Amino acid sequence: MSFTVIIPARLASTRLPNKPLADLGGKPMIVRVAERAALSGAARIVVATDHASILAACERHGIAACLTRADHPSGTDRIAEVARAMDLPADAVVVNLQGDEPLIDPALLAASAALIGAQVPMATCAHPLHEVADAFNPNVVKVVLDRAGRALYFSRATIPWARDAFAQSRDALPAGYAPLRHIGLYAYRNDFLQAYPALQVSPLESIEALEQLRVLWHGHPIAVHVTDAAPAPGVDTPEDLERVRAHFP
Template identity: 75%
Template sequence: MSFTVIIPARLASTRLPNKPLADLGGKPMIVRVAERAAQSGAKRILVATDHRDIYAACEQHGVEVVMTRADHPSGTDRIAEVAATLDLPDDAVVVNVQGDEPLIDPGLIAATAAHIRVDVPMATAAHAIADLPEVFNPNVVKVVLNKDGRAMYFSRAAIPWHRDGFAQSKEALSELHGHEFMPLRHIGLYAYSNHFLQIYPTLTPSPLERIEALEQLRVLWHGHAIAVHVTSVLPEAGVDTQEDLERVRRHFEAPPDSPLVTAISAL
């Protein structure tokens, strides 16, 4: 499977200003993300940004970077602009890796890309939820799948609703493990066929997308399939807050011969 990774990056962040340029062991976060993506086997890795400081940081560290318009409503629209300039064939696979995921599993990127087919123009990832409170946390996006492993719906609500179990017992989640409709947490990693990526910006936003504040519902609303790669490995969380940043910094500041760094290098 040949694929291209495009990493959208904006400097604006309400919770963590200048996040893409935050220092992680001597390199900006956006550079660390690109380095992880490079371990996935991607044919090409690019950063798509609307800010000159991010552009300069990428150039300084040898990361290919492209300037985009500043008025894109989403990261998907931003990478679509870049993909349109690359002269890719319609069946080329493009992966959207978020710019605040410096510890993303490179294998997960490749596995998600591998789900793209002629009849499945978009793919994403998920993993089983282990803690019951996460099922009811609206900041944790859930997804339910059909028998072919394609998304039926994404929601901030608890789906599927274990009618009897959730009402009676805190052990309800463990009872669902191994069941075909067990709760799955959506991972914000996306792959597209280039043909569909160019169509995406023309799709009108859906009512469900506005209600749930979930962009991927636009795709389902318009009748397109989304394949979901279910991983058994709990992914490292991205960086949204100062606490997240300090957690990730500890990874990059660990001694070179520590078990943590050895494990990361082996990915």
């Protein structure tokens, strides 16, 4: 399946200023992310940015980039603007790859894109959790699926709740229980991507602080590709940056 990867990249970052331009082995992080995306088989890769310095960095390394409005409330709104500027057809598949994922498995991009179809306007990825600390960590978003592999709900809570086992102990995950951790990678059919910013914010989204709940609340399906292995973590802090730099000597 042909798909386009759009990488939203904002210069401002509370925990790591100028994060997209952070050096990774002689190249800015945003360039490393785009190079990683190129391994997915995507037809096109474009960086969507709010700042001229990121645009210039991409152009110096031969990466296509588009300057967007600075006031977008989310990365989804930003990539929707770029998809419009590219004049992509309604049935085009657009993958939203975060600009702080220089170690992302390229296969996940293709796998999520492959799930998009006439009845599936949006897709994402997940992997099984095996550590009890992750299962109870509200910063680790969980997802439960129906029998067709579509999301029923995303939550920061521990879902599904192993009632009987957790009544006895929460020191370890019970045998045969592996909640799914959501991977923050999304694919969209372009007509849905364009409609998404106009959808009313849902109460669930506000409570959980999870944007994807807006889609479920409005009755749209989200297909989920489940991978066995946990993906390499992204870069949120200076400590993350130093860890990732070890992969780019």
